[in-house]
Amino acid sequence: MANTLLEFRNLKTYFYTEAGVVKAVNDVSFSIREGETVCVVGESGCGKSITAMSLMRLIPSPPGKIEGGEILYQGKDLLKLKDGEMRMLRGNEISMIFQEPMTSLNPVLKIGEQIMEPLIEHKFLSKREARQKAIELIEQVGIPRAAEIVDAYPHELSGGMRQRIMIAIALSCDPKLLIADEPTTALDVTIQAQILDLLRRLKQERNMSLMLITHDLGVVAEMADYVVVMYAGKVIEQAPVKEIFKNPRHPYTKGLLKAKPIIGQRTTRLYNIPGMVPNPIGLGDNCHFSDRCEHCMEICLTKQPQLKEDANGSKVACWLYEGEGA
Amino acid sequence: MSTTANVTANTKVKKMKSDSLWRSAFRRLRKNKMAMLGFFILIFMFLFSFIGPYLSPYLDAKISVRDANKPPSAEHWLGTDKLGRDMLLRLMEAGRISLLVGIVATSIIVIIGGTIGALAGFYGKWVDTLFMRFADIMYAIPTLPILITLGAIFSDLKVPPDSRIYYVMFIIGIISWMGLARLVRSQILSLKEQEFMLANEVLGIRDRRKIFRHLLPNTIPIIIVSATLWVANAILLESALSYLGLGVIPPTPSWGQMLSTANNMIDFKMRPWLWIPPGVCILLTVVSINFIGDGLRDALDPKQKR
Amino acid sequence: MSEQLLEVKDLKKYFPIKAGVFQRTVGHVKAVDGVSFTVKRGETLGLVGESGCGKSTVGRTIVRLYDKTEGSVLYKGQDIHELPKKELRKLRPKMQLVFQDPFSSLNPRLKVGESIGEALVDHGFCSPSEMREKVLTVLDICGLAPYHYDRYPHEFSGGQRQRIGIARALILKPDFIVLDEPVSALDVSIQAQIINLLTDLQERQELTYLFISHDLSVVEHICTKVAVMYLGSMVEMASRDELFNHPLHPYTKALLSAVPIPDPTLKRERIILQGDIPSPANPPKGCKFHTRCPLATDICREQVPEFRDMGGNHFVACHLV
Numbered sequence A: 001m002a003n004t005l006l007e008f009r010n011l012k013t014y015f016y017t018e019a020g021v022v023k024a025v026n027d028v029s030f031s032i033r034e035g036e037t038v039c040v041v042g043e044s045g046c047g048k049s050i051t052a053m054s055l056m057r058l059i060p061s062p063p064g065k066i067e068g069g070e071i072l073y074q075g076k077d078l079l080k081l082k083d084g085e086m087r088m089l090r091g092n093e094i095s096m097i098f099q100e101p102m103t104s105l106n107p108v109l110k111i112g113e114q115i116m117e118p119l120i121e122h123k124f125l126s127k128r129e130a131r132q133k134a135i136e137l138i139e140q141v142g143i144p145r146a147a148e149i150v151d152a153y154p155h156e157l158s159g160g161m162r163q164r165i166m167i168a169i170a171l172s173c174d175p176k177l178l179i180a181d182e183p184t185t186a187l188d189v190t191i192q193a194q195i196l197d198l199l200r201r202l203k204q205e206r207n208m209s210l211m212l213i214t215h216d217l218g219v220v221a222e223m224a225d226y227v228v229v230m231y232a233g234k235v236i237e238q239a240p241v242k243e244i245f246k247n248p249r250h251p252y253t254k255g256l257l258k259a260k261p262i263i264g265q266r267t268t269r270l271y272n273i274p275g276m277v278p279n280p281i282g283l284g285d286n287c288h289f290s291d292r293c294e295h296c297m298e299i300c301l302t303k304q305p306q307l308k309e310d311a312n313g314s315k316v317a318c319w320l321y322e323g324e325g326a
Numbered sequence B: 001m002s003t004t005a006n007v008t009a010n011t012k013v014k015k016m017k018s019d020s021l022w023r024s025a026f027r028r029l030r031k032n033k034m035a036m037l038g039f040f041i042l043i044f045m046f047l048f049s050f051i052g053p054y055l056s057p058y059l060d061a062k063i064s065v066r067d068a069n070k071p072p073s074a075e076h077w078l079g080t081d082k083l084g085r086d087m088l089l090r091l092m093e094a095g096r097i098s099l100l101v102g103i104v105a106t107s108i109i110v111i112i113g114g115t116i117g118a119l120a121g122f123y124g125k126w127v128d129t130l131f132m133r134f135a136d137i138m139y140a141i142p143t144l145p146i147l148i149t150l151g152a153i154f155s156d157l158k159v160p161p162d163s164r165i166y167y168v169m170f171i172i173g174i175i176s177w178m179g180l181a182r183l184v185r186s187q188i189l190s191l192k193e194q195e196f197m198l199a200n201e202v203l204g205i206r207d208r209r210k211i212f213r214h215l216l217p218n219t220i221p222i223i224i225v226s227a228t229l230w231v232a233n234a235i236l237l238e239s240a241l242s243y244l245g246l247g248v249i250p251p252t253p254s255w256g257q258m259l260s261t262a263n264n265m266i267d268f269k270m271r272p273w274l275w276i277p278p279g280v281c282i283l284l285t286v287v288s289i290n291f292i293g294d295g296l297r298d299a300l301d302p303k304q305k306r
Numbered sequence C: 001m002s003e004q005l006l007e008v009k010d011l012k013k014y015f016p017i018k019a020g021v022f023q024r025t026v027g028h029v030k031a032v033d034g035v036s037f038t039v040k041r042g043e044t045l046g047l048v049g050e051s052g053c054g055k056s057t058v059g060r061t062i063v064r065l066y067d068k069t070e071g072s073v074l075y076k077g078q079d080i081h082e083l084p085k086k087e088l089r090k091l092r093p094k095m096q097l098v099f100q101d102p103f104s105s106l107n108p109r110l111k112v113g114e115s116i117g118e119a120l121v122d123h124g125f126c127s128p129s130e131m132r133e134k135v136l137t138v139l140d141i142c143g144l145a146p147y148h149y150d151r152y153p154h155e156f157s158g159g160q161r162q163r164i165g166i167a168r169a170l171i172l173k174p175d176f177i178v179l180d181e182p183v184s185a186l187d188v189s190i191q192a193q194i195i196n197l198l199t200d201l202q203e204r205q206e207l208t209y210l211f212i213s214h215d216l217s218v219v220e221h222i223c224t225k226v227a228v229m230y231l232g233s234m235v236e237m238a239s240r241d242e243l244f245n246h247p248l249h250p251y252t253k254a255l256l257s258a259v260p261i262p263d264p265t266l267k268r269e270r271i272i273l274q275g276d277i278p279s280p281a282n283p284p285k286g287c288k289f290h291t292r293c294p295l296a297t298d299i300c301r302e303q304v305p306e307f308r309d310m311g312g313n314h315f316v317a318c319h320l321v
Helices: A048-055 A083-089 A111-123 A127-140 A159-171 A189-206 A217-223 A241-246 A251-259 B002-010 B021-031 B033-050 B087-123 B125-140 B143-156 B161-175 B178-192 B195-203 B207-243 B255-263 B265-270 B272-299 C055-062 C085-094 C112-122 C128-141 C146-150 C158-170 C188-205 C216-222 C240-245 C250-258 C298-302
Strands: A004-017 A020-033 A037-041 A064-073 A094-097 A177-181 A209-214 A226-231 A234-240 C004-019 C024-040 C044-048 C070-075 C095-098 C176-180 C208-213 C225-230 C233-239
Touching: A004 A048, A004 A209, A020 A048, A020 A064, A020 A209, A020 A226, A020 A234, A037 A048, A037 A217, A048 A064, A048 A177, A048 A209, A094 A159, A111 A127, A111 A159, A127 A159, A159 A189, A177 A189, A189 A209, A189 A217, A189 C250, A209 A217, A217 A241, A226 A241, A226 A251, A234 A241, A234 A251, A251 C188, B021 B033, B021 B272, B033 B087, B033 B272, B087 B125, B087 B161, B087 B178, B087 B207, B087 B255, B087 B272, B125 B178, B143 B161, B143 B207, B161 B207, B178 B207, B195 B207, B195 C085, B195 C095, B195 C112, B195 C158, B207 B255, B207 B272, B207 C112, B255 B265, B255 B272, B265 B272, C004 C055, C004 C208, C024 C055, C024 C070, C024 C208, C024 C225, C024 C233, C044 C055, C044 C216, C055 C095, C055 C176, C055 C208, C085 C095, C095 C158, C112 C128, C112 C146, C112 C158, C128 C146, C128 C158, C158 C188, C188 C216, C208 C216, C216 C240, C225 C240, C225 C250, C233 C240, C233 C250
Parallel strands: A037 A209, A037 A226, A094 A177, A177 A209, C044 C208, C044 C225, C095 C176, C176 C208
Antiparallel strands: A004 A020, A004 A064, A226 A234, C004 C024, C004 C070, C225 C233
16 A cells, blocks of 8 residues: 555644634545545535645635644645745645636746746756756647747647646646646536546656545546545545445535436436535534534534544544444 | 525525625725724814814904914914914815815816716717817826916906805816726726626616616726825815915915915024914825725725625 | 527627727637527527537527627517617517626626616516515525525625526516526536526426536536537537437537546546647638547548538538538
């Protein structure tokens, strides 16, 4: 079994706003092994993006603050590193790509320059060497005529190509971990298929770990080895991908799976989870999903369920399963 | 069927009062310390100028050469001017004029500029071209030289001092509306492309309703900010004019006019109580209006979700 | 036999590209390049495709938000684009549009209830005093509460705002609603709520929908007939089951195989298209899809394929079928 590359331990990231404290990430723990793809799934506001931003220590501070917990990268706690040390890791050993390819690239710099930057910063390559490497990277991400593209500007490229460039920049220094925050949500479905295919291939070639954040369960089924489901700032279920789809335990996970229409499996009425995601301010000590859960019990309204290990390596935080399993 | 739908949507019960954009803007403004400071100073200046005179024992005093040029004392807190009039009272009355000019001139600017900008932006094409070229021509006219020339003409024509201030307000207004017109026009142009305007088109809403219920209310924040800053500008313009003796002339007092005593070397050196107070008043008023204007601009910016 | 509500014949919509100091027209973005279809009362026609395919433009041109460049849009036999402004305005309540972004399609400074009821009063369907009651009725139908009338758009969630958009269209008692990506901006669990609402409303109010979306799984659920667009042209159109079970056009097949399925055990033969979607300002000659088509031959590069009925009202535009 591969080693653990990254481990989140009881991470808490809070935002202090005018209206109150938003506990965006509220005691999140999970790990990513070497060469593994972990998909963090959830709907808007569940805290998945903030988890990634906390890892990269890119939380705007005010109003945000990492209040507690540890993020262990190869055993070292990232939260205890000095700013300079963290910067040396970013783009180098841990890289990130974002959702909006339109705005993630600097419009006034050439593509080549943007790819060369991390190479020059972290790997101390000369300009010429960096340019050569940049052309190679552009080819590796499947863009033809790399020698021309290296001198082009972002606005000359389409969304799919820009996302590939983002991937090229992220991979330039051979990171051990790539974080992809909804990388294909803004792209067309045929382009999405290309990008996911590319990510899969590159990940395998480099034996890289991938932390993929998404709300699309189809993408999860395609890409994930391990799945972490988040809701209202907490992890409510995590399991290997086949387990999650075959045997979802948490009512929310079940609801999510049922609510998505699947081609070829039509129902007359889509199952829908009643109610809405709760207001992140002023959440009590009850199970945050209790007001929407059809199995809600007395205890759900008063106490928070903890994440407990179940059979087959899965963990679930739900009172329905307390007293069961390992 | 609709009951289950109801349950799904109503689970989020709102206990707070509804929060219009105006109310949340107001809240943000209240939090801005500089703006609130400016606000209180401005209120003070208004009370000072409009209520103050009635509290002065010298309200109906006549000119008294015996009391001329006295430095500040217990009887005359800011001393007297060369005609023996109480300086504090003069200052208050002058404030009335300066503030009034600021407000009236700005109102004219808002009415003319707002209307022209709105029509140009909404109807576009030749209407737009016509109005904007007209604005360009007006822009080319240099403000201060024109005002000075007009001021000289008024003096020549022996226009009575009382009606001069109305002329001043009016003229400042009609040569300064272009900036606001451009602002309103560009705001309307960008609003027109917004989806809710497209939605109105699909719903078949009439033009008049589109302008008055949809476009203008969304333009008001910009107008408010602009107008606030223009009040300050107008006060300064009027002060400059009156300083040069071409705006408000004695016996009507204005801060700018009172400042002109600094022209005289003796008064400048020996009687600072004649020109420092009006200068300070102008400074306080203009700075406080600017603080308020800045605060309003930040508060009314809907992009700041706070 | 249902009546034919909408007939679109060879619709074209080009947007001029202006450049230079004098803003001369140097070219055209051929957003919609010859599209024809019909919609019967009670049907839900799904219009699918990726960016630049022109589906949104079709929707907006049908309700004459944009003026057409060529072709005709016949609503109950009347050409909408030939109507004078006054007549058009009278017809508007019958053909409504629900926008993709529920937030930007609402005036942020108006109470939601006013946004919904405004058009009703403006058209003279009711007096200002009756407006509130009518709005409350439609709020209830759309799953919102009476107190929501007095709230402002920014106080609502995405799903609720979309309900407001639907309510606003519904209150005018339309025959026909164009839904432009109505659930794309929403979370999965909220999508399900809105889709159920739309299906219920269709039954209750005998509505006809043009459902524009890029999400094939949603389209499969709600539509009765589906049309696929690519770069301004329609490449395939058939009844829903026919299209999903027997797709004929290579693009349709690629599109279907590209949709990620939430089942990790399913191993599929995925068709991954090469290259990017060309720009609608400069579409390829001949069949527009030939640059990415795995089966392209010489004739595809030269000739534009005809949109033919292959039997059973299954239309395809491809030389190889």
